[in-house]
Every structure is written in structure tokens, then in C-alpha cells.
Amino acid sequence: MAKVNPGAFIRQxxxxxxxxxxxxxxxxxxxxxxxxxxxxxxxxxxxxVDSGIQVAIKAIMSLGS
Incomplete structure (x- = not known):
């Protein structure tokens, strides 16, 4: 990579x-x-989506009790 002096760098x-x-x-x-x-x-x-998953999990959990 070619080195560029600070002045040329600022111009670029x-x-x-x-x-x-x-x-x-x-x-x-x-x-x-x-x-x-x-x-x-x-x-x-x-x-x-979160509410739907929450309802589904509650329904699944209520089956076990």
C-alpha cells in the first residue's frame, strides 16, 4: 500500500x-x-406472536394439571 503524506491525504x-x-x-x-x-x-x-405463544403454552400447561 502506497504511503500518502498528510497534505495529500487531506486533499483526497x-x-x-x-x-x-x-x-x-x-x-x-x-x-x-x-x-x-x-x-x-x-x-x-x-x-x-408472543401473545399467541403465551396462550398456547398456558393451554398446554393446563392439560397437565
Whole structure:
């Protein structure tokens, strides 16, 4: 791997950083909203699955007593 002096490294970092395209405020808000919606849907799914497993285990355990 070739060694690069600190000045050249800083120039390369600035050159690469100038290529970055940042999302607009609207894109950021829409993406954040979608993340919250997906987190809510996933939490509801796992809550329902957990509740179903709990009911099934209680039913199985009541058979033994």
C-alpha cells in the first residue's frame, strides 16, 4: 500500500467529501417517518406472536394439571 503524506491525504478526503450528496430535509423526514411506521408494525407483529405463544403454552400447561 502506497504511503500518502498528510497534505495529500487531506486533499483526497476533501475531494471525496465533495462527492457526497446529502438528502433533502423532506427526504430525511419521509425516511424517518417510514422507520417509525416499520418499527411500530414490527413491534405489533412480535406482540401478537408472543401473545399467541403465551396462550398456547398456558393451554398446554393446563392439560397437565
Amino acid at each position: 478526503v476533501r475531494q471525496e467529501a465533495s462527492k457526497v450528496t446529502w438528502p433533502t430535509r423532506k427526504e430525511t423526514l419521509v425516511t424517518t417517518g417510514m422507520v417509525f411506521v416499520m418499527v411500530f408494525l414490527a413491534s405489533m407483529f412480535f406482540f401478537l
